[in-house]
Amino acid sequence: MIVTPLIGARMVLIVVLGVLLQVSFFSQVELFHTSPDVLPAVVVCLGLLGGSMTGAVSGFSAGLLLDCLLLAPLGAGSLVLLATGYLAGLYRERFGLGGRWTPALLCMGLTLFALTAAALMQLMLGVDAPVSVLVVRDILVQTAFAFFLGWPIYLATRRALRAAIVDDHAVRRAGPVVSA
Numbered sequence: 001m002i003v004t005p006l007i008g009a010r011m012v013l014i015v016v017l018g019v020l021l022q023v024s025f026f027s028q029v030e031l032f033h034t035s036p037d038v039l040p041a042v043v044v045c046l047g048l049l050g051g052s053m054t055g056a057v058s059g060f061s062a063g064l065l066l067d068c069l070l071l072a073p074l075g076a077g078s079l080v081l082l083a084t085g086y087l088a089g090l091y092r093e094r095f096g097l098g099g100r101w102t103p104a105l106l107c108m109g110l111t112l113f114a115l116t117a118a119a120l121m122q123l124m125l126g127v128d129a130p131v132s133v134l135v136v137r138d139i140l141v142q143t144a145f146a147f148f149l150g151w152p153i154y155l156a157t158r159r160a161l162r163a164a165i166v167d168d169h170a171v172r173r174a175g176p177v178v179s180a
Contacts, residue, residue: 007164011046014157015058018042019065034138036145039066040114041107043081045157047088048103049165059085076121084114107150112143
């Protein structure tokens with residue numbers, strides 16, 4: 001991805017919009033007694049499109065903004081989403097995008113990683129909360145939500161950043177070249 005000032009502003013807008021939608025809308029939606037967490041999917045999509053550095057920076061930014069808005073311990077969400085974005089970008093750099101299900105499957109897998117890491121981070125920080133089997137159920141349901149939301153988030157992010165994306169596919173020509 002070629003990051004120009006305009007593309008950088010679009011990426012900032014995507015991160016801020018993702019955080020605001022998570023805090024204001026998705027946290028209020030309740031399906032199967034849990035709310036979807038779309039931030040890992042947004043960070044994964046940015047990492048898939050931009051690489052490891054873009055994924056790490058967008059993950060750190062989204063996590064820090066979320067921690068500030070929720071008055072949570074600063075750095076916990078940033079560290080988890082930084083690692084999530086970095087792993088998504090690293091996958092892109094090493095293996096490419098692969099098949100059509102790759103974005104949705106990566107959103108699902110890395111959301112599972114992010115939610116598990118966030119739960120472990122909360123335990124390490126000593127947050128007094130009861131630990132039960134319901135936490136595991138919530139993590140699995142949110143992972144399923146990430147699978148279904150991953151593809152639309154990927155398509156919307158790809159459309160917003162399409163001017164900067166360098167495809168791995170061969171350049172297609174409009175037609176045969178005719179010489180005179």
